[in-house]
Amino acid sequence: MLLHYEFHLLLRYMAWWRTAWGLPLLGLWFLGGGVLLWLCGRYFARLPEATFPWSLWVNAAAAFAQGAGAYAAMVVIGLIAAPFTPPMAKSWFVTPMGIAGIAAGPVFYVLAVRWLFHTDMRRALKAAWLPLLVQAVFWLPATVGIPMSGSSICYEIPDRQVCLSNLANLGKQITLYAGRHNGSMPPDLETLAGEIDYPRRILQCPSEPTPADANGRPYDYFYLPADANASPDALLACDFKANHRGKSRNVLYVGMNVMKLPEAAFQRQLARRINAGFAKALAGAEAARAVRAN
Numbered sequence: 001m002l003l004h005y006e007f008h009l010l011l012r013y014m015a016w017w018r019t020a021w022g023l024p025l026l027g028l029w030f031l032g033g034g035v036l037l038w039l040c041g042r043y044f045a046r047l048p049e050a051t052f053p054w055s056l057w058v059n060a061a062a063a064f065a066q067g068a069g070a071y072a073a074m075v076v077i078g079l080i081a082a083p084f085t086p087p088m089a090k091s092w093f094v095t096p097m098g099i100a101g102i103a104a105g106p107v108f109y110v111l112a113v114r115w116l117f118h119t120d121m122r123r124a125l126k127a128a129w130l131p132l133l134v135q136a137v138f139w140l141p142a143t144v145g146i147p148m149s150g151s152s153i154c155y156e157i158p159d160r161q162v163c164l165s166n167l168a169n170l171g172k173q174i175t176l177y178a179g180r181h182n183g184s185m186p187p188d189l190e191t192l193a194g195e196i197d198y199p200r201r202i203l204q205c206p207s208e209p210t211p212a213d214a215n216g217r218p219y220d221y222f223y224l225p226a227d228a229n230a231s232p233d234a235l236l237a238c239d240f241k242a243n244h245r246g247k248s249r250n251v252l253y254v255g256m257n258v259m260k261l262p263e264a265a266f267q268r269q270l271a272r273r274i275n276a277g278f279a280k281a282l283a284g285a286e287a288a289r290a291v292r293a294n
Helices: 004-018 022-044 052-084 096-117 121-144 151-180 189-193 263-271 273-293
Strands: 221-223 235-239 248-253 258-262
Touching: 022 052, 022 096, 022 121, 052 096, 096 121, 151 189, 151 221, 151 235, 151 248, 151 258, 189 221, 221 273, 235 263, 235 273, 248 263, 258 263, 263 273
Parallel strands: none
Antiparallel strands: 221 235, 235 248, 248 258
8 A cells, every 4th residue: 555656656757658759668678778888798798708799689688687676676676765755756766765776776777788608797897887777768767757758648548547546545445434424425525544553645636736625735635525325326526627637537426436437428428317406516625626726
């Protein structure tokens, strides 16, 4: 649970290959990195094993070891430092988990080069320094979240999944609250936040954290408690219209199931008689947020 957002940030990084430039950049690195490793291994480190075909394979294997080692380091550090991660960090680079991955990755790359070339650490460093330098130049923009062509894909796809997870967890917390209060749902998110078993960050949408409410508390979901006789198909909570790029909403029903709805389908839900009170309250809340945003 504590790694909820830290793994979300990792998903952002891992989604870069889904962009138009991701796969060509990956192929260029496997080929170009192998060429650089061959040149450095042959002419700087003087490694007899640094033939061109073998250098290509060594670079690919070392890159795999780099990724696996970085992932392992992020998991370990994430377990320790997740409670201290800045909420809603837009780049995993600024988290302890991300810093651990960036630091550990090159170490595992060099260790793999040393082992596969059967050499000492000094020569392995001579062979690996230029591939790692070029790698940093090309990978760092994608890693730290500098906007690039298609970068919105890297952010929005995982964001929506985490938003759905937030609403699902919100439903669980409402159920637990009702169990402790004779079946009554919390009157508002402020009351729920006082008894929540999760970090309050689940009350914030990861895509675009919106302005704080009148009390200065950043709640990015609209919630209206339902009475005991409410239909399971009635709306209980949703994210605000400005939360995501694109015309869709994530919603939580009284039956505690969550769903992503296109905006047109969401409006049809609001038009249903069982959601009349929810629709009216949501319209007022969004109008108030729009005023605060301006």
